[in-house]
Amino acid sequence: MALCRCDEKQHKPKGTKEEYINYVKPIGYPETSSFCGRKNCNKPGLIWMTKEEYDKYLNGQTLFSYASSVSKVKVPKVNF
Numbered sequence: 001m002a003l004c005r006c007d008e009k010q011h012k013p014k015g016t017k018e019e020y021i022n023y024v025k026p027i028g029y030p031e032t033s034s035f036c037g038r039k040n041c042n043k044p045g046l047i048w049m050t051k052e053e054y055d056k057y058l059n060g061q062t063l064f065s066y067a068s069s070v071s072k073v074k075v076p077k078v079n080f
């Protein structure tokens with residue numbers, strides 16, 4: 001499940017149950033509604049993906065779920 005974290009090195013996903021291999025900027029980044037999920041951080045977030053999610057992104061998927069199911073996030077179409 002996707003994770004939203006800002007570009008601060010210390011806020012990269014780590015120690016998570018799932019392994020995140022790469023990120024994609026959400027629609028409109030940095031003027032986005034997706035913000036870093038870390039406590040006390042108010043920076044726009046990057047959408048971190050597992051290998052399975054990133055493969056789907058490379059195959060054209062643009063809508064991804066967060067682990068909590070509270071919302072989904074949309075990213076632009078892949079641009080080779």
Ligand SMILES: [Zn+2]
Pocket residue numbers: 005006007008011036037038041042043
């Ligand atoms: Zn952050």
